[in-house]
Amino acid sequence: MRHAVIVTVDGLRRDMISRELTPHLCRFAGEAERLANYRTVFPSCTRVVSASLATGCFPARHGLQGNSVALLEDGDLVLRDAGHPDFLQHKRRVTGRSLAMPTLAERVRDHGGAIIFSNVSPGAAYAHDPDGHGHVYHRAGSFGPGRQRVADGDDLDVTLDAAGDRRMTERFVGEVFERRPAVAVLWMGEPDHIQHEVALGSLEHRAVLAQADAHVALVVDAVSRLRAAGDDVLLLVGSDHGHQTVEGVIDVDAELIAAGFKASTTSGDVVAVSNGTSVLIYMRPDQSAKLPDLRSFLQSCEWAGEVLGPDKLASVGQAPDACLAFAVSMRANDAANAFGIPGSSLAAKPAFGKPDRMGCGQHGGLGRYEQSPFMMISGPGFAAGAVREEPACVVDVAPTILAHLGLPWDEVDGRPLQSRLNDTSRRYP
Numbered sequence: 144m145r146h147a148v149i150v151t152v153d154g155l156r157r158d159m160i161s162r163e164l165t166p167h168l169c170r171f172a173g174e175a176e177r178l179a180n181y182r183t184v185f186p187s188c189t190r191v192v193s194a195s196l197a198t199g200c201f202p203a204r205h206g207l208q209g210n211s212v213a214l215l216e217d218g219d220l221v222l223r224d225a226g227h228p229d230f231l232q233h234k235r236r237v238t239g240r241s242l243a244m245p246t247l248a249e250r251v252r253d254h255g256g257a258i259i260f261s262n263v264s265p266g267a268a269y270a271h272d273p274d275g276h277g278h279v280y281h282r283a284g285s286f287g288p289g290r291q292r293v294a295d296g297d298d299l300d301v302t303l304d305a306a307g308d309r310r311m312t313e314r315f316v317g318e319v320f321e322r323r324p325a326v327a328v329l330w331m332g333e334p335d336h337i338q339h340e341v342a343l344g345s346l347e348h349r350a351v352l353a354q355a356d357a358h359v360a361l362v363v364d365a366v367s368r369l370r371a372a373g374d375d376v377l378l379l380v381g382s383d384h385g386h387q388t389v390e391g392v393i394d395v396d397a398e399l400i401a402a403g404f405k406a407s408t409t410s411g412d413v414v415a416v417s418n419g420t421s422v423l424i425y426m427r428p429d430q431s432a433k434l435p436d437l438r439s440f441l442q443s444c445e446w447a448g449e450v451l452g453p454d455k456l457a458s459v460g461q462a463p464d465a466c467l468a469f470a471v472s473m474r475a476n477d478a479a480n481a482f483g484i485p486g487s488s489l490a491a492k493p494a495f496g497k498p499d500r501m502g503c504g505q506h507g508g509l510g511r512y513e514q515s516p517f518m519m520i521s522g523p524g525f526a527a528g529a530v531r532e533e534p535a536c537v538v539d540v541a542p543t544i545l546a547h548l549g550l551p552w553d554e555v556d557g558r559p560l561q562s563r564l565n566d567t568s569r570r571y572p
């Protein structure tokens with residue numbers, strides 16, 4: 144039978160794959176086709192990437208604009224953490240839709256089904272299947288079709304660390320063997336989790352990276368056994384984004400208040416929403432007259448890298464919908480940290496009392512290294528050991544899987560990457 148297995152090694156930068164740091168991934172590279180210019184979406188954040196991987200669409204179409212967003216609720220803008228377990232259910236209640244495009248889980252519901260195991264935030268896990276078409280296993284709660292809770296004892300009781308990833312991976316391998324779903328997703332929490340806590344390239348980071356690499360090998364070996372048993376498996380191993388080192392933290396809300404664009408820290412007139420090394424700026428409809436001055440202000444800020452207004456959001460796969468007015472990628476450069484790992488960025492001060500992460504890893508913007516995840520694919524249509532130079536993107540994953548399964552991939556932004564179907568003239572925003 145045909146099926147697809149996706150492994151996401153959260154936060155792993157393409158340039159940190161080496162024989163020394165990740166020997167198992169290097170071994171797999173010899174069995175797979177490697178996409179040398181694979182990129183992610185903007186903001187380069189896990190929840191947004193999860194939704195883009197699941198739908199094959201950029202945020203402009205699936206509607207999850209950030210890891211945190213503002214929603215217009217009862218006429219006022221309210222800051223919301225999209226990582227919250229209830230976020231997409233809340234978004235459906237407020238806007239009428241959880242995600243605005245069908246997910247892989249929905250598309251394969253009657254064709255073998257989907258099983259997702261995720262050890263990142265609950266909001267990112269549930270973005271794979273917010274409307275309950277398949278199975279999603281997460282430590283905050285596991286759901287089957289109809290978003291019914293799984294039976295007692297079937298829950299995923301793991302910690303967000305390498306040990307938890309290990310337990311989840313072992314369980315995943317067993318389930319994929321036994322249930323053989325059309326789509327199986329394993330989304331590990333490491334090395335992203337440790338990269339937010341320590342300096343990139345430090346001993347602690349490298350130790351966890353080695354464990355994540357070993358977890359990939361468990362899946363690669365299991366897929367070899369499935370193939371030996373006669374299954375036609377497409378195996379995709381990649382990451383969702385990379386990381387940059389945080390070299391400074393800017394309180395963008397405070398900047399907007401000081402410049403007179405926002406009334407107070409709690410006001411819903413203009414709301415700056417940190418997405419790590421980027422910030423989304425929402426304007427309540429009655430504030431739209433401020434737009435030209437706000438644009439000039441943002442362009443004058445030393446902390447701002449690329450400033451994308453309503454006319455430019457499409458160039459990064461976003462749209463001026465739901466009160467989103469500006470997306471700003473914080474200033475980034477190629478400077479190396481103390482461990483020689485290049486790529487530094489300013490970060491937007493996070494809300495909800497979350498820590499600043501100075502000197503540690505962060506992501507969300509358009510910096511070179513956070514925009515450099517990796518992807519390796521093995522199976523029909525991909526040449527073992529080959530390296531493909533043309534651009535590819537996380538939105539290509541869903542159509543590639545649907546093509547493998549013999550299902551239509553209509554209404555997606557991406558394209559199938561199998562050699563026979565590959566349309567290299569296609570342009571991304």
Ligand SMILES: [Zn+2]
Pocket residue numbers: 153154188189335383384
């Ligand atoms: Zn991530």
